[in-house]
Amino acid sequence: MAIVSTIRAIGNRIVNAVWRIGVAARFFFLTLLYSGNSFRRFHLIIKELFSSGVMSLIIIIVAGLFVGMVLGLQGYETLKRYGSESALGVMVALGLVRELGPVMAALLFASRAGSAMTAEIGLMKATEQISAMEMMAVNPIARIVAPRFWAGVISMPLLAAMFSAVGIFGGYLVGVVQIGVDEGSFWSQMQAAVDFREDIMNGIIKSLVFGVVVTVIALFEGFDAPPTAEGVSGATTRTVVTSSLAILMLDFVLTAIMFRGA
């Protein structure tokens, strides 16, 4: 009996998970379908760009600077063993542009802006603001969800670029200013080794994909949250956990596709 109930419980969880993925996919397509209004009234997107993008800048810049400095320090220690200190700029830049920039920026975006989106929409639902909007014949997906979705998609590559740029500066501060690696080789080797299409474009594509995934998860969790304090807090936690896992898994898949054999 215990085995039967265990199997039943596992089956139930799987069915629920698949059902939830289906609902989220439908939500995503509806968001795309009702996006026209957001572009006709672009000020709605700009307002959300401020709250999700601009307000995330501080955490992105501070985190980017420290990650770059750590990369500079660790990279120097490793490269020194092989007498390749001059390649420090290349290591820092490739590490940031290809991987750490998009991934770290997406993780920080999920924690800062994603959780805020979920909590905001969840609370709007709990306080009947979404029902009120529907009763006013205003589609909440078009008015609330779509502008936030596009703001997230636009913000993410810009934040990742900012993270990488500040990170490279952090690596420069530690490697060149503090340790004394030659400044000319730091920049010139970086310029020669970093390819625009292979490295920078792939990094941008990654951050775009992360932007779509994180924003859809955050918006869906908020929209789907039970309208209670416990429901909203649970949805906010799920946003951060699910987004973080999705970012790391997708990063592996994208890296395997983009850089295999490169």
Add this chain to the structure above:
Amino acid sequence: MTFPKGKLVAIMGLSGCGKTTLLRHIGGALKPTKGYVKMDGQIMHELDQDGLYAMRRKMGMLFQFGALFTDMSVYDNVAFQMREHTDLPEDIIHNLVMMKLHAVGLRGAQNMMPSELSGGMARRVALARTVALDPMLVMYDEPFAGLDPISMTVIGDLIRRLNDALGATSIIVTHDIQESLKIVDYVYFMANGVIVAEGTPDELRACDTDFVRQFVHGEMDGPVPFHYPGVDYRQALNLRN
């Protein structure tokens, strides 16, 4: 149930008897398993999304706690539907918003945010937003819940005056018997999802049905028992006979 044009009709009953569910059916937010809601010649649950939205533009609904948009000022809340559904220039919207806010006595609060308003003020702003596009049907979900006596009188008076000024039909879902009997034209009493009594306020005051008498006079026990069904009290206390 019928709601004649120009009348203010109350739906009363105990918490959980299906009043708000009925409002959701009227607004087309729920599909009935049996029966139908017909408004302005259209059966609500047969409408597609465009038809439903077109119908909702003729309706207004005041939610229990106002449901004001917390990221918008009082002014923007009232202007919301005008901006969403009309191409009116901003100066005309300004005048309309001022007229609506003046009608609820809150012209001076136009720049305040919902978090700065008292419960009564928030309800009045929500009322101004509800009638922003002069709807033909206005629904009020527990408009007196959580208000002090002065705010209750103000809201009740506003509901009556706005209904008469707009020539609209109004439906009030409430269990605040004393306040609503002062302003409504007709009352339906509901219990367990069905109508148990109906009539004008005077008829209901004179009604000697057990349920209505218990409800109108606020008696503790009667057809609606004080105790929720449960195991025998002696058994619950683990007492032996």
